[in-house]
Amino acid sequence: MSHAFDNIFPIGLGTGRLLFTSPETYVTDFENAVELVLHALDQGVNYIDVGKGYSSDHAFSVLKDAFRKTNRPFHVTVKVNAYDKTRTAEDYYRESLSILDSLGLERASHFLLWTLMDSQQFHQAIEKDRLYDAALRLKQEGLIKHIGTSVHMKHEDIIEVIDSGLFEFVLISYNLINLLDMRRVLDRAFEKGVDILVMNPLYGGLIAENEDAFAYAKLQEDETMVQAAVRALLAHPAVKCVLAGASTKEQLDAYLSSVTEPTYYAQNKAERLQKVTENTTNGTAFCSYCRYCVNCPKKIPVPQIMNARNIFRLNGRNANQSLEKTFFRYLNEKFNLEFESSENPCIQCGQCERKCTQGLDIIRSVDEIYQMVGRSCYDKASRKKRFQELIYEKGYRKVGFWPASAGTIKILEIYKELLGEPTFEIFLFDSNADYHGKEKFGYTVFSKKDAIRLDIDCILITSFLHSGAIYERIQDLTAQGIDIKTLYRKDDVDWWW
Ligand code: SF4
Numbered sequence: 001m002s003h004a005f006d007n008i009f010p011i012g013l014g015t016g017r018l019l020f021t022s023p024e025t026y027v028t029d030f031e032n033a034v035e036l037v038l039h040a041l042d043q044g045v046n047y048i049d050v051g052k053g054y055s056s057d058h059a060f061s062v063l064k065d066a067f068r069k070t071n072r073p074f075h076v077t078v079k080v081n082a083y084d085k086t087r088t089a090e091d092y093y094r095e096s097l098s099i100l101d102s103l104g105l106e107r108a109s110h111f112l113l114w115t116l117m118d119s120q121q122f123h124q125a126i127e128k129d130r131l132y133d134a135a136l137r138l139k140q141e142g143l144i145k146h147i148g149t150s151v152h153m154k155h156e157d158i159i160e161v162i163d164s165g166l167f168e169f170v171l172i173s174y175n176l177i178n179l180l181d182m183r184r185v186l187d188r189a190f191e192k193g194v195d196i197l198v199m200n201p202l203y204g205g206l207i208a209e210n211e212d213a214f215a216y217a218k219l220q221e222d223e224t225m226v227q228a229a230v231r232a233l234l235a236h237p238a239v240k241c242v243l244a245g246a247s248t249k250e251q252l253d254a255y256l257s258s259v260t261e262p263t264y265y266a267q268n269k270a271e272r273l274q275k276v277t278e279n280t281t282n283g284t285a286f287c288s289y290c291r292y293c294v295n296c297p298k299k300i301p302v303p304q305i306m307n308a309r310n311i312f313r314l315n316g317r318n319a320n321q322s323l324e325k326t327f328f329r330y331l332n333e334k335f336n337l338e339f340e341s342s343e344n345p346c347i348q349c350g351q352c353e354r355k356c357t358q359g360l361d362i363i364r365s366v367d368e369i370y371q372m373v374g375r376s377c378y379d380k381a382s383r384k385k386r387f388q389e390l391i392y393e394k395g396y397r398k399v400g401f402w403p404a405s406a407g408t409i410k411i412l413e414i415y416k417e418l419l420g421e422p423t424f425e426i427f428l429f430d431s432n433a434d435y436h437g438k439e440k441f442g443y444t445v446f447s448k449k450d451a452i453r454l455d456i457d458c459i460l461i462t463s464f465l466h467s468g469a470i471y472e473r474i475q476d477l478t479a480q481g482i483d484i485k486t487l488y489r490k491d492d493v494d495w496w497w
């Protein structure tokens with residue numbers, strides 16, 4: 001019996017993450033994206049996943065241009081979603097033709113009923129004169145070859161879809177986090193001869209970014225985390241292809257090395273599957289960063305918050321780190337996200353939860369995160385208030401900052417951003433005698449004894465780790481009329497990293 005994914009390379013290209021950064025860089029971004037597609041095809045990739053709206057709606061035109069420039073064989077999916085209950089098979093058929101036209105193709109190999117969220121949607125899609133009928137017509141007319149579906153459903157619903165016998169392949173979110181949960185689905189798919197195509201293999205980057213927590217998946221010491229994670233998925237015989245949602249050639253090559261490097265994968269598949277199974281714990285409460293929950297009416301960055309919140313789900317594996325700090329750092333470094341205030345603007349409309357592919361408790365989680373933002377003094381309003389309590393408009397003419405570090409300079413920048421140019425003169429102090437009298441960051445660095453000579457009004461200790469020790473060292477200056485204050489309080493996270 002032939003399968004939908006016979007002769008398909010085990011890594012496919014997902015085109016939802018092509019880099020389009022701004023209208024100004026469109027031409028270069030477009031050329032780079034086309035090159036990425038051509039590079040994938042040159043490396044043997046022959047399955048490409050694309051959908052309306054992918055990569056700021058540019059993915060279709062990128063592929064159209066790439067397909068014109070290559071003689072390599074490729075398979076591509078026409079994906080149509082069944083959300084709109086008023087549409088008929090004719091509407092879906094026309095939409096499919098329009099997608100083929102956008103891709104510059106007369107026919108495509110695969111057709112996908114896109115994103116069935118539950119059993120009810122599945123039944124709607126396969127009703128007479130609905131989406132599935134459109135797929136059948138396309139197949140009868142030779143415009144597509146294989147019909148499949150992508151699902152974000154409970155496992156028993158996925159099994160119902162598999163058991164229906166209507167689909168040759170099913171696209172699922174599968175990775176080291178839900179590996180155990182999905183075993184039943186995969187076993188049933190294998191038994192029924194339904195090919196499994198995998199999306200989200202690295203859980204939105206979480207797995208590669210938390211190597212310590214997932215290193216158990218490595219069978220060989222020299223495997224990269226991406227290789228081990230992808231090989232673990234391909235170890236199940238139902239899985240035929242893993243989609244690499246790459247933005248750059250380097251990212252794509254990291255995926256490709258999972259199947260092209262010699263230690264892979266024909267050998268050791270069973271051993272690998274057993275090893276990851278023994279070590280995996282189910283993590284259904286993880287956000288996969290699918291971003292279906294975007295467009296919050298109150299502009300809350302829900303996918304980013306929920307994705308960073310995964311850090312707390314890794315608790316126990318990353319036990320010796322400050323998880324709150326790791327959370328904020330992740331938000332900052334990965335998403336460049338800052339909070340104006342710790343007041344949660346959520347109106348509990350429920351839109352995000354209805355769309356969440358992982359069934360996450362978003363409203364409660366968002367509220368917890370905003371509480372944590374306030375508690376940790378991470379938002380701009382809390383920091384402004386902190387400065388107001390400490391040094392702003394206190395009548396100080398000369399304020400010293402201790403230590404003379406890059407962190408202190410960053411904190412001064414934050415002060416200026418929040419409260420404007422200071423009305424006091426700034427002095428830098430440090431414990432290190434090597435710095436005294438020298439210039440650092442454009443300021444002369446002074447010692448404790450200089451504070452009295454300079455007639456300093458207040459010294460603000462800005463060290464996160466050593467503020468207690470510094471305070472001990474200089475607190476006797478209070479007897480000389482100098483206020484000694486610390487920026488950070490219990491429960492704060494660093495204001496910079
Ligand atoms: S429930 Fe809250 S977070 Fe979710 S979309 Fe509505 S306002 Fe935004």
Ligand code: SF4
Pocket residue numbers: 286287288289290291292293294302303306307355356357358359360362
């Ligand atoms: S829909 Fe759910 S899983 Fe997807 S990004 Fe939003 S919170 Fe995460």
